[in-house]
Amino acid sequence: MIRVVLPVPLRIVARIDGGEVELDVRDVVTQRTVIDALEERYPTLRGTVRDHVTKRRRDFVRFYACEEDLSHEPPDAPLPEAVASGEEPLLIIGATAGG
């Protein structure tokens, strides 16, 4: 299972208790397949992490894992093995923005 940590505002929208969600991703584990699985399980999150149409990450959302910023990696690039194995979570972060 893939572990994903969501920012608090999105946990509230999706009514998720606790800090992590676990997702079953059957394809290659990439940003795209993880968010596909996230949106399928929590439809109210559609459009909040990435644009509905272009599927581009929102400007002030970041993807971190294994102490690396993966935000600028291609959406179809495989995520680190530690994420794919469930050893480490994918962190979806609301970026520092504003004063």
Next chain:
Amino acid sequence: MSGVRVLVGTRKGAFILTADGKRDRWEISGPHFAGWEVYHMKGSPVDSDRIYASQSSGWFGQLIQRSDDGGKSWEPVGNEFTYHGVPGTHQWYDGTPHPWEFKRVWHLEPSLTDPDTVYAGVEDAALFRTTDGGKCWEELSGLRSHTSGSRWSPGAGGLCLHTIIADPANEERMFVAISSAGAFRTDDGGSSWQPINRGLRSEYIPDPHADVGHCVHRLAMHPSRSNTLFMQKHWDVMRTDDAGDSWQEISGNLPTDFGFAIDVHAHEPETVYVIPIKSDAEHYVPDGKLRVFRSRTGGNEWEPLGKGLPQSHCYVNVLRDAMAVDTLDSCGIYFGTTGGQVYASADAGDSWVPIVRDLPSVLSVEVQTLA
């Protein structure tokens, strides 16, 4: 017993203020959607338990929330606002073509007859409609594809469609206003639109009398006189008595005719309210005094109303969607400020009391009159 429910959208959440018909004791609930911008909330005219809210954030985009129990509980509904067809371009600040990009919903206008039908005014300016209670939104693209659309240009606040008024006497007719394109009218249920800006004069555009390009801040209508509209423009307060075919200035003796909010008394179609703001550069009330101005003559002759409002060292703004009226026998007037105060008058503006003083900056105020 009758009562009112005041729906307040702020920069950091929504609040619901309720009182009985006396309007002297208030219950306050919130923040709902804490931390999110709530540009607007509005209830259905035919089902007061049905309320829609526009919830947005710079991080996580746009959500639409719906309540079926008068704001006690909420459910996120559809949030996909996709422009119809190939979106094309409008004019950017530097004069170059710029692709239409959805940013947020500024205004939600529930149908006068169907609680599942709602119109949404969005930035970049377009009009959307849902007919299934908010699950799916479809653009009424005849507005944006008007021949002038490629010339529409944003003001400092963005290219936003902020006012939607349905004509209660003609279900095919609707009015919208866009900053800074102007006012538009449809007579065929939203399929086609025409600019209705004749008579407006705006010195800040190359042709002050152009058909589009005017920064209309707000329109207001009394439901019994749907050919009469009142307008607060960037500068100038205006009225039309022919559904927008021509406009006349009614600023009269106002201390400044810049402002954002405008509304009409619920029972007196010629009684109009504005809140003058000092200037386009100084977005606060003049002379440090928070005053509503009322005209009982449909404009031109205005009286200041400041009893109960701060009359010194006050430098707040009142935004375009932040004033509303109830329909109780003694008409109530409500407005919210960028300083987080929500004021109410239960006597048509003669006197005011703060319902709440320390909310986040207020973006919008709507009122539901409850049976």
